[in-house]
Amino acid sequence: MAFLRVTSPHAHTVQDTASVMRLVLYATIPGIIALTWFFGFGTLVNIVWAGFIALVCEAAILKLRGLPVGFYLKDYSALVTATLLAIALPPYAPWWVVLVGVAFAIIIVKHLYGGMGHNPFNPAMAAYVVLLISFPVQMTSWAAPLHTLVEHPLPPGPLEAISINFGLLRDGVDAITMATPLDILKQNKSLMMEDLWLANPQFGLVGGRGWEWANLAFLAGGVFLLARRVFTWHAPVAFLLTLALMAGFGYDSGSSQSGGSPLFHLFTGATMFGAFFIVTDPVTSAVSNRGRLVYGAMIGLLVYIIRAWGNYPDAVAFAVLLGNFAAPFIDYYTQPRTYGHG
Amino acid sequence: MHSVHSIPGGIHPPENKTQSLGKAIAPLPLPARLVLPMGQHIGAPAKPLVAVGDRVLKGQPIADAAGFVSAPIHAPTSGTVTAIDDQPVPHPSGMKARCISIEPDGKEEWIVHQGVGDYTALDKAELLELIRSAGIVGMGGAGFPSAVKLATDKPIESLIINGTECEPYITADDMLMRERAADIIAGARILGHLIKPGETLIGIEDNKPEAIAIMRQAAEGSGIEIVTFPTKYPSGGEKQLIQIVTGKEVPSGGLPADIGIVMQNVGTTAAIYRAVVHGEPLISRITTVTGDAVAVRGNFEVLLGTPIQHLLEHCEFDAGAASRLIMGGPMMGFALENTGIPIVKTSNCILAPSRQELPGEVPAQACIRCAMCAQACPVSLLPQQLYWFARGKEIEKLEAHQLFDCIECGCCSYVCPSNIPLVQYYRAAKANINKHKQDNQRSEIAKARFEARQQRLDREQAAKDAKRKARAEKAKRAKAAGGDAKADVVQAAIARSAAKKASQDPAQAAIERAKSARSGGQPATTPEQKIAKLEQRLATAIEKRELAKGSGSDKLDAFEASVTTLEAKLATARSELPAQTVTTPKAKVPDSDPAQAAIERAMAKRAGGAPSESPEQKLAKMEKRLATTRKKLAQAQAEGSEHVEILQQSVQKMEQKLEQAQRQLAENT
Ligand code: SF4
Ligand code: SF4
Secondary structure, eight states, X not given: OOOOOOOSOXXXXXXXXXXXXXXXXXXXXXXXXXHHHHHOTHHHHXXXXXXXXXXXXXXXXXXXXXXXXXXXHTTXXXXXXXXXXXXXXXXXXXXXXXXXXXXXXXXXXXXXXXXXXXXXXXXXXXXXXXXXXXXXXXXXXXXXXXXXXTTOOOOOOHHHHHHHHTTTTTTHHHHHEEOOHHHHHHHOSSOOHHXXXXXXXXXXXXXXXXXXXXXXXXXXXXXXXXHTTSSOSHHHHHHHHHHHHHHHHHHGGGOTTOOOOHHHHHTSTTHHHIIIIITTOTTTSOSSHHHXXXXXXXHHHHHHHHHHHSSSSOOHHHHHHHHHHHHHHHHHHOXXXXXXXX | OOOOOOOSOOBOOOOOOGGGOSSOOEEOOOOSOEEEESOSSSSSOOEEOOOTTOEEOBTOEEEEOOSSSOOOEEOSSSEEEEEEEEEEOSOTTOOEEEEEEEEEOSOOOBOOOOOOSOGGGSOHHHHHHHHHHTTOBOTTTTOOBHHHHHTOOSOOSEEEEEOOOOSTTOOHHHHHHHHOHHHHHHHHHXXXXXXXXXXXXXXXXXXXXXXXXXXXXXXXXXXXXXXXXXXXXXXXXXXXXXXXXXXXXXXXXXXXXXXXXXXXXXXXXXXXXXHHHHOOOSOXXXXXXXXXXXXXXXXXXXXXXXXXXXXXXXXXXXXXXBSOOEESOTTTOEEOSOTTOBOOTTOOEEEOOBTTTSOOOOOOOOOOOOOHHHHHOTTOOOHHHHHHHHHHTOHHHHHHTTGGGOOOOOXXXXXXXXXXXXXXXXXXXXXXXXXXXXXXXXXXHHHHHHHXXXXXXXXXXXXXXXXXXXXXXXXXXXXXXXXXXXXXXHHHHHHHHHHHHHHHOHHHHHHHHHHHIIIIISOSSOHHHHHHHHHHHHHHHHHHHHHHHHTTSTTHHHHHHHHHHHHHHHHHHHHHHHHHHHHTGGGGSOTTOHHHHHHHHHHXXXXXXXXXXXXXXXXXXXXXXXXXHHHHHHHHHHHTOTTHHHHHHHHHHHHHHHHHHHHHHHHHO
């Protein structure tokens, strides 16, 4: 009688890659709800559209590479990339922007670099940067959550969002977009912080109006993932702390030259989304705990520098790409001390 | 309370221990046949002492230790030796090895044995000999001969008795502690007497409250402390337990004794007690049988050599339901291909899981670099990086990332969401690197040997040339002398002798050769020194390897490789030895020249060379001499000769000498 000959260990956890990816998808839900509440259905439309493109691209590429399509599609990684990119894009980005972005992320950034687990750059962020450089107008038109003030109409509903994004009501976009709080801050030369706050309805309690709630929602999703041990705290906490610290240095109690308060930076733009859904991307980050502390801190530093002195208002995507680039070097210098090695 | 330290990583797999904890340790009916592998321990397989057809008694030594790192084997019951041949043995590769088969006669007839009443009256060597001759080896899974471990002369601060048993399913040590706590404590005291540690600690995971309570009670007043710590796999690994109870780390590539620690498993400790106090050798052990594919789960006192089939039948094994058959636990045990394999000294568990319990292999997905493996690694490696490098066969990077510090605990594979069989990659990579190194070393040895030969040939050629030249000169000079009518005969003679001196003075030549050798032409050490050194290194390497095996196969392959290479080196050095002793001065020196012989001897001495015979040869010679003397003595006694007394004395002296030599040999190898 011959029994199965396999090597140890024989036991295995129930957790698999697909379930990890699913958890990440679930964790984006609060953030998506917040975005939809404040900015309308544009983001949701983008997510569905992006997900569809991602699956098609992924399947096609897997087929081309001669890999089992069903097996790899089931790891949900394409859907995660698509969802993250769609969240990062302006809610009313036209359909072809989404198409180009997702296709670029999946085909070029992911698969041309060797596929799942091999890509040195975060696909969603690399695609975002390419789109931002290629289509600056479309990529900088963010909706404003003005309906939370009195007298303003509600943001686009599902159908309206579809028609806007797919080009039927393109003219409507201008009516619903405004400069983001980070844009305003960047352009500000003369107003004290307090006055700036009063002069622009885009500012909320501490961050951008609506933005602060979306950030809070992404923070909640991130805490959920932390609790489920999908990633460790090192990279996101280092990222947020460094950003807050830098903002603290640059705040100078709110002069017209001020870079915005730490709270403003933490709860505006893509900060929390970046901290828990992008900086934590395991494939493209440093590998050890110590390495991830350095990696997170570096991105936090870069985000502040780019926000304060760079040409682009939000900086998470650029900072993350630079961080990705540095990750192998960080790994080299932060290899953990192995047992028995002095 | 002894403070405990935490270790990085680790996992909490389902413990699955209660299934086998319901009943007391039960005996097993005698099987129809016992199969005793000669290699149940780490080190050289034992040498059979019996022949097919011999009747053996329970506890009778049937195989003797073959060298220092080895262990004897005893008959687990009385019966007849039916075969000495190659049988499948417990090994991951499913290989066959030399075994002695015994058919029990059911009489359980013991050999005469008796323990030591007061072991404190024995000195260290005697006590060690008791443990060695009882065939005791690490029973926690390693199988390293205990006497070797205990023979350390380093100062020992902590003696740690390992009752952790962190692998899921296994409860053999737990039950042992519950039922035979007094044996363990008594064994620990013997060990304490033996190595005189600063403290004796017994480490137990806190998932065994019954065992802890019983052990605490048994240890009362003995000065032995029971240290408990949170349950986490793999706390029971030797290195991990050391870190937990002392906070120290065994240096990479080092031994626990290097940092003043000796560790023994609780089962081993109890066996040492039985060996010393009752004179019983190691002939049985406690083995857990568990898993959903057996109806009867529990712990059994199993005679060594019992075929697993017998054990499984007793436990109502359902082969159709089993997903596999594992010797050991689900984390580090190995899968058995069939049930004919015997229980050996290290078999702590037979696990027969159903398909629901441990499903078959799941296809691996891509690594998403989630680092869950790194979080789980108890020795702070980066398993995902190692995996990457192992796939790319990047040997340098693998070594830079300390592949050889991986203890193959399986934590990384266990947590990997992509189901990547990481440990399998590491094992393969280690084996690969070792092979690579071995090949390199082998070719280096070959190269060195070739070069040495080349040098020798060159030297010989040069000597020949010099001789020829001298001869030619001599002839020329003779001719010149002959040509000169007034040639002085005396002058010619002087010239001749001078020429001879210049070209042929062997002593001079030998000394010059030696000088040139010393100044770097050749290794400065004599071959004998080299061999001695190699032997020493080999002994350390073997010990390290064995300890590595003991601590959960960490670095095992590396040590294995170094042992094989050292063995190879030693063999070549030995094979070169006679050749060299022939080629050095002697060969070119006329044997008749006594002065030369003296110089040669002096030089050999100067170079520090030992006699060219190996200690084994010496031993053999001594034995022969002893035998002859004994024969003479017998003859003298028979004849009533007056030499009887003298002969008796010389026999005695020789015996003493022989014993001394044997002891020396044991220490050296
Ligand atoms: S746990 Fe598995 S998937 Fe995650 S990093 Fe390690 S090897 Fe890769
Ligand atoms: S098997 Fe090796 S790499 Fe994996 S967790 Fe254990 S020690 Fe670390």
